[in-house]
Amino acid sequence: xxxxxxxxxxxxxxxxxxxxxxxxxxxxxxxxxxxxxxxxxxxxxxxxxxxxxxxxxxxxxxxxxxxxxxxxxxxxxxxxxxxxxxxxxxxxxxxxxxxxxxxxxxxxxxxxxxxxxxxxxxxxxxxxxxxxxxxxxxxxxxxxxxxxxxxxxxxxxxxxxxxxxxxxxxxxxxxxxxxxxxxxxxxxxxxxxxxxxxxxxxxxxxxxxxxxxxxxxxxxxxxxxxxxxxxxxxxxxxxxxxxxxxxxxxxxxxxxxxxxxxxxxxxxxxxxxxxxxxxxxxxxxxxxxxxxxxxxxxxxxxxxxxxxxxxxxxxxxxxxxxxxxxxxxxxxxxxxxxxxxxxxxxxxxx
Amino acid sequence: xxxxxxxxxxxxxxxxxxxxxxxxxxxxxxxxxxxxxxxxxxxxxxxxxxxxxxxxxxxxxxxxxxxxxxxxxxxxxxxxxxxxxxxxxxxxxxxxxxxxxxxxxxxxxxxxxxxxxxxxxxxxxxxxxxxxxxxxxxxxxxxxxxxxxxxxxxxxxxxxxxxxxxxxxxxxxxxxxxxxxxxxxxxxxxxxxxxxxxxxxxxxxxxxxxxxxxxxxxxxxxxxxxxxxxxxxxxxxxxxxxxxxxxxxxxxxxxxxxxxxx
Numbered sequence: 176x177x178x179x180x181x182x183x184x185x186x187x188x189x190x191x192x193x194x195x196x197x198x199x200x201x202x203x204x205x206x207x208x209x210x211x212x213x214x215x216x217x218x219x220x221x222x223x224x225x226x227x228x229x230x231x232x233x234x235x236x237x238x239x240x241x242x243x244x245x246x247x248x249x250x251x252x253x254x255x256x257x258x259x260x261x262x263x264x265x266x267x268x269x270x271x272x273x274x275x276x277x278x279x280x281x282x283x284x285x286x287x288x289x290x291x292x293x294x295x296x297x298x299x300x301x302x303x304x305x306x307x308x309x310x311x312x313x314x315x316x317x318x319x320x321x322x323x324x325x326x327x328x329x330x331x332x333x334x335x336x337x338x339x340x341x342x343x344x345x346x347x348x349x350x351x352x353x354x355x356x357x358x359x360x361x362x363x364x365x366x367x368x369x370x371x372x373x374x375x376x377x378x379x380x381x382x383x384x385x386x387x388x389x390x391x392x393x394x395x396x397x398x399x400x401x402x403x404x405x406x407x408x409x410x411x412x413x414x415x416x417x418x419x420x421x422x423x424x425x426x427x428x429x430x431x432x433x434x435x436x437x438x439x440x441x442x443x444x445x446x447x448x449x450x451x452x453x454x455x456x457x458x459x460x461x462x463x464x465x466x467x468x469x470x471x472x473x474x475x476x477x478x479x480x481x482x483x484x485x486x487x488x489x490x491x492x493x494x495x496x497x498x499x500x501x502x503x504x505x506x507x508x509x510x511x512x513x514x515x516x517x518x519x520x521x522x523x524x525x
Numbered sequence: 526x527x528x529x530x531x532x533x534x535x536x537x538x539x540x541x542x543x544x545x546x547x548x549x550x551x552x553x554x555x556x557x558x559x560x561x562x563x564x565x566x567x568x569x570x571x572x573x574x575x576x577x578x579x580x581x582x583x584x585x586x587x588x589x590x591x592x593x594x595x596x597x598x599x600x601x602x603x604x605x606x607x608x609x610x611x612x613x614x615x616x617x618x619x620x621x622x623x624x625x626x627x628x629x630x631x632x633x634x635x636x637x638x639x640x641x642x643x644x645x646x647x648x649x650x651x652x653x654x655x656x657x658x659x660x661x662x663x664x665x666x667x668x669x670x671x672x673x674x675x676x677x678x679x680x681x682x683x684x685x686x687x688x689x690x691x692x693x694x695x696x697x698x699x700x701x702x703x704x705x706x707x708x709x710x711x712x713x714x715x716x717x718x719x720x721x722x723x724x725x726x727x728x729x730x731x732x733x734x735x736x737x738x739x740x741x742x743x744x745x746x747x748x749x750x751x752x753x754x755x756x757x758x759x760x761x762x763x764x765x766x767x768x769x770x771x772x773x774x775x776x777x778x779x780x781x782x783x784x785x786x787x
Binding site: 381382383384385386387389390392393394396397398399400401402403404407408411459460461513516 | 614617629630631633647654655659687
């Protein structure tokens with residue numbers, strides 16, 4: 176509980192007088208700036224290095240490929256990001272994608288038109304999200320880990336049951352179009368990702384709801400005392416996360432022209448990794464949508480590069496894992512450095 | 526009443542009845558009686574010092590007023606009318622502001638965002654509260670005016686409060702209570718963690734709150750501050766009210782013995 180030490184640290188700050196170390200503040204600030212820009216810098220470096228290592232990497236076709244492959248992770252990671260902002264976690268997103276795609280395929284075969292199939296998939300995702308949020312908040316669960324783990328299992332089982340354990344081929348043409356090239360050599364799915372990103376970014380930035388998410392994530396007890404409807408803010412982020420999973424299902428169904436209970440396997444880990452690698456904080460209340468997108472693209476780039484360089488699939492898992500550790504440690508380091516800056520500013524003041 | 530100075534105008538018009546009255550407050554936690562039939566009153570433009578040793582019931586009493594706890598028996602009267610305060614949001618809505626000992630600041634937000642947390646200026650009004658659009662420029666402008674009025678200087682208004690010193694954070698928390706305080710402000714040991722100079726700044730803020738016509742309840746262990754600022758002092762011991770007097774330099778010793786019960 177980071178807030179427990181609040182008054183304690185102020186005592187320390189007031190007591191610390193460090194006139195000699197004052198000139199160290201610019202250095203610290205530089206370190207901090209580097210750390211917060213870290214993911215973008217690393218992504219840029221990665222792209223430069225890879226374009227030297229493989230002649231195929233920087234071709235338009237390959238880049239479009241990377242974006243197409245990361246479309247699902249990107250969209251679902253944006254929902255996951257909102258959940259992580261409130262110190263939560265949504266483990267159910269992968270199974271949610273599978274269930275939504277199966278429900279969509281079944282409704283298509285039952286004769287539903289394209290727009291209805293899309294609506295059904297998105298609504299299915301949002302419904303699972305609503306169950307997560309409502310049980311977490313009003314079931315008074317200590318942590319969302321438990322309820323989303325349960326819905327991970329339930330949604331997966333339900334998808335397998337409904338699809339009889341097999342993929343269901345066939346999707347409306349409008350959905351399949353998302354997987355095909357649309358404009359500038361980019362698949363339609365990339366524009367869906369951009370659209371979702373624009374809407375969510377605007378909502379988080381300009382609406383009271385967005386401000387509340389950061390307040391709840393920064394300090395849940397204070398948010399309650401300030402009269403913020405914490406319960407509903409929490410429910411809303413799980414609904415949005417589920418909704419993003421539904422949109423992810425639409426994209427995946429478009430790419431494969433099918434619904435399948437095996438979709439979205441380990442997607443929960445990919446999306447959590449994307450959010451953390453991108454530079455959002457697990458401690459809540461820190462980060463923005465750009466972090467989730469950069470993290471998702473970074474995962475896509477790393478996978479693509481390892482493929483181009485003929486590195487085997489098992490090793491890819493290890494690389495992603497190592498990157499996650501580095502990302503989390505740099506978050507811890509960032510918090511530590513911020514603490515140092517604060518102490519020094521207090522010293523400089525008095 | 527005719528010779529009232531202009532600065533206590535508020536107090537003059539409203540002095541007939543207390544803006545906040547607590548009658549017969551009783552609160553139990555299991556078998557522990559935290560508050561036993563305690564009654565207090567505060568008027569506008571007045572600072573009431575709330576004194577007592579650790580565990581005397583000061584925090585419990587203020588938490589009941591600010592909606593964190595509910596009384597088992599007794600009543601809270603605002604402007605003479607019995608008022609139900611079921612949550613912190615109720616209390617704020619009724620015009621009662623609290624500066625908590627742990628400050629309840631959002632480290633990841635800027636001072637301005639902290640001031641307006643939970644009461645953001647936003648529109649249009651016909652939308653549900655959470656869906657309204659933030660009026661960021663209005664909030665920024667009001668933040669600057671507020672800080673200037675209170676003579677609080679902060680290094681940067683666009684930096685998150687995590688980066689600010691203990692005194693600055695305390696000042697932000699007190700300043701936040703002034704934004705919306707309409708009746709009562711409760712301050713729980715506002716200077717406990719501060720150095721001399723920073724304490725002085727916060728005490729000046731407390732005086733400003735009073736001059737604005739609020740009823741101020743000040744919890745503190747510092748007798749100097751009580752004598753300097755408080756118009757009256759109420760002493761609690763083991764959940765009971767054991768005394769009430771006007772604190773002066775001469776009866777400081779009397780106050781201390783009331784607190785420790787010797």
